[in-house]
Amino acid sequence: MKILVCYPxxxxxxxxxxxxxxxxxxxxxxxxxxxxxxxxxxxxVIFSEMFNSPVWEWLPALKAQLPPNSPLIIVPLYRDEKMxxxxxxxxxxxxxxxxxxxxxxxxxxxxxxxxxxFVKECVDIRSSKEKGLVYALLSYGASGITTFCINYPVxxxxxxxxxxxxxxxxxxxxxxxxxxxxxxxxxxxxxxxDFIDIQTTAKRNWSNVCKQSAHLxxxxxxxxxxxxxxxxxxxxxxxxxxxxxxxxxxxxxxxxESETLQRLLHTVDRNLLFxxxxxxxxxxxxxxxxKWRERGVKCEVLLSHLDPGQPFRIGEDVSVYGVxxxxxxxxxxxxHQSCSVLIxxxxxxxxxxxxxxxxxxxxxxxxxxxxx
Numbered sequence: 198m199k200i201l202v203c204y205p206x207x208x209x210x211x212x213x214x215x216x217x218x219x220x221x222x223x224x225x226x227x228x229x230x231x232x233x234x235x236x237x238x239x240x241x242v243i244f245s246e247m248f249n250s251p252v253w254e255w256l257p258a259l260k261a262q263l264p265p266n267s268p269l270i271i272v273p274l275y276r277d278e279k280m281x282x283x284x285x286x287x288x289x290x291x292x293x294x295x296x297x298x299x300x301x302x303x304x305x306x307x308x309x310x311x312x313x314x315f316v317k318e319c320v321d322i323r324s325s326k327e328k329g330l331v332y333a334l335l336s337y338g339a340s341g342i343t344t345f346c347i348n349y350p351v352x353x354x355x356x357x358x359x360x361x362x363x364x365x366x367x368x369x370x371x372x373x374x375x376x377x378x379x380x381x382x383x384x385x386x387x388x389x390x391d392f393i394d395i396q397t398t399a400k401r402n403w404s405n406v407c408k409q410s411a412h413l414x415x416x417x418x419x420x421x422x423x424x425x426x427x428x429x430x431x432x433x434x435x436x437x438x439x440x441x442x443x444x445x446x447x448x449x450x451x452x453x454e455s456e457t458l459q460r461l462l463h464t465v466d467r468n469l470l471f472x473x474x475x476x477x478x479x480x481x482x483x484x485x486x487x488k489w490r491e492r493g494v495k496c497e498v499l500l501s502h503l504d505p506g507q508p509f510r511i512g513e514d515v516s517v518y519g520v521x522x523x524x525x526x527x528x529x530x531x532x533h534q535s536c537s538v539l540i541x542x543x544x545x546x547x548x549x550x551x552x553x554x555x556x557x558x559x560x561x562x563x564x565x566x567x568x569x
Contacts, residue, residue: 225247239267282295356554521552
């Protein structure tokens with residue numbers, strides 16, 4: 198692949214590029230434009246420090262010079278990153294990949310390799326009868342989704358080592374899961390240009406983009422918090438359904454009720470609303486469920502923070518997917534601060550583990566689990 202790079206030092210530019218790539222380096226913005234006209238590169242990599250004019254001037258003009266389907270990868274300065282993202286979004290520029298300003302040289306090389314396909318791809322695509330199941334996890338806040346996503350997939354991966362499981366942190370307001378697993382270098386939003394077309398999206402092996410568990414080779418995590426368009430979300434869900442057996446989407450807050458949220462609710466296989474086991478939370482959840490039921494959305498309840506022996510009433514016509522007991526705030530804080538998975542600890546909370554195992558068992562049997 199012929200790659201044109203815009204970087205101030207020709208001798209160092211190739212250290213950022215994939216091995217075995219054919220690289221031509223421009224040491225100024227003017228030289229870059231000249232070489233584009235001469236060679237029409239298959240891909241371009243630019244460092245934003247090379248441009249003195251405002252982003253909204255140089256970026257659209259530069260993109261217009263490139264071949265229509267040629268990927269443009271931008272390595273930004275800290276001061277430019279947000280503005281480049283905004284200009285690319287509002288201008289509708291396609292095939293523009295914006296890296297993070299926090300990356301090291303090695304991380305830049307790795308992500309460029311992923312985008313351009315230099316990393317070996319071996320895509321596991323299932324037949325239509327073998328497509329995986331996608332679960333959307335939603336709440337009104339502070340109901341245990343993050344704790345569930347940290348612990349439950351580990352149990353599921355252990356019980357079914359033949360199944361490929363992925364957890365996607367889509368909580369744009371509070372991406373705690375990404376902080377816990379340190380997923381900053383595993384962001385699906387970097388590949389947003391790929392999600393425009395399902396045919397392009399399906400060609401990539403998305404397990405290479407995700408972070409694989411150090412102890413469970415069939416368990417993966419990814420940071421997917423972004424302002425997704427509904428069409429992008431549909432393609433994302435469809436391709437992950439083809440490449441994984443179980444996909445858990447930590448959406449987080451089910452408000453505001455955006456167009457993308459509505460697409461999510463109608464696209465996934467099961468919607469799980471996490472609800473704290475207190476009267477106010479249960480009443481609010483019941484109203485939300487009834488409202489969405491009128492719109493043709495089926496949603497089940499996962500009741501959390503239930504004290505031992507505490508009765509609960511949520512309505513005979515409301516489907517309860519499962520129940521998990523309360524864990525003390527101090528216990529949870531200790532686990533989260535140390536990035537320790539509860540179920541892997543020596544003195545793990547037995548009642549919590551038992552409830553998760555029941556849910557995993559019921560899920561495999563494709564039924565609901567109510568356990569307390």
